[in-house]
Amino acid sequence: MQYWINFNGVQSGPVDLDGLKEMGLTSAAYVWHEGLSDWVKITQLPELQGLYEMVETPVQAASEPMTQQAGQLAINTTQPYQPQPDPAEPCPPTNLVWAIISTVLCCIPSGIVAIIYALKVSNKYREGDIEGAKRASETGAWWCIATIILGILTMPLGYLMMAGGVS
Amino acid sequence: MRRSLVIILVLAALMVFGVIYFALDPSSSGLFPRCVFLSMTGYKCPGCGSQRAIHALLHGNVIEAFKFNAFLLVAIPWIALCLFAESRRLRNPSLYARLNAPLLIWLFLAALLLWWLLRNIFNW
Incomplete structure (x- = not known):
């Protein structure tokens, strides 16, 4: 080793x-x-x-x-050396799963933004910027929620405009 | 206590959806929501065919499900793994951090966008 x-x-x-x-x-x-x-x-x-x-x-x-x-x-x-990020601090939720599910199942492309925020959380966590990661995590969660709500709200539109096939 | 309640509710919802998607065929039944993106733009979204794929999968037709939405089929095991890691985020932070590594998210995003583009070019 x-x-x-x-x-x-x-x-x-x-x-x-x-x-x-x-x-x-x-x-x-x-x-x-x-x-x-x-x-x-x-x-x-x-x-x-x-x-x-x-x-x-x-x-x-x-x-x-x-x-x-x-x-x-x-x-x-001699300053005590503190490596970043603190090993005791776990990565804030990236919401990646919810970003994927909302992108794939809600037909609304805004889920892509949520995936990009998941990336941001992960990157900031790697850089040791826990606060920034938490902020990105929260913003990403709101994009997931917005995508799901938008998906549900626009559902009737899909029924009305029968131009396409079944989702 | 609150956690187990959430798990029970999620499982119950999954069961209900499972029964609906098993019993009714989204290809022929008019009850299922249609893709808004497809209706509005004429282009398929990355999730188009998911409902038919889930119906086929519940009936054990993996090949048929793959034809309806190949991306979903490939993503399901990965999503399951990510959900498992998420439920253990605080107990096993290293597994969560590894599954949520920037490189993996980049790869997923690239695969998703590529799938979206290619399926509209080749009509997958």
């Missing part, structure tokens, strides 16, 4: 388990390997237990004992 490392904002990898052991990581590091949807804290992977040093705050692994002052300095200057 190959691991990618994100430690103190610096990304490295791929490394195997032996390489990872020699990097002197602390519990503040983030790792990713194939199959994971996003970066996870190194402490979340049980197979890596014991290969890193446990620290309370994301301070750079210190080889020499730190004085109180130096420790505080390190805390102030």
Whole structure:
């Protein structure tokens, strides 16, 4: 298994388990390997237990004992690295299924707009823009609803104008 | 509690529609809604033939259903998978994120538009 490392904002990898052991990581590091949807804290992977040093705050692994002052300095200057998107935040609903169903079953092309919004949700989520994804999700849901309502409202038109075949 | 009520209502509605679409043939019965897009423009929409395809499918005629709306037939298993992932979005976010990857949505959109175009050119 190959691991990618994100430690103190610096990304490295791929490394195997032996390489990872020699990097002197602390519990503040983030790792990713194939199959994971996003970066996870190194402490979340049980197979890596014991290969890193446990620290309370994301301070750079210190080889020499730190004085109180130096420790505080390190805390102030080292921003805890937060990978985007937060792995704990699931993708907002893309409404893709409803977009498809309303497009295919309602005969109204506005369902295509709902599919494009589903794409927007997915793209924004990938970029880490959770708020933008949620907004696109909501707009997309309204397009689905509008398409379904329009489909029902225009149904009588289909009965009246018998020009075409059966849907 | 609310969730199970929704599931029961959806299943009941599906059953009712299933019985209607099994018993009545949209090809000959005048009861079924007609495609507004086709009536207005003379061109088929991506969903045209869905009702006849569902009727054929309920009678086990997969080939006939494919002839009525090939896209629907191909899309049904995918839609089912997406619905399953959607019901487990919070419990299994990675499956949901993978099924809703931008590339997959792009491919679906392209396939849908291509199907729409081609079926009107070749009268599928």
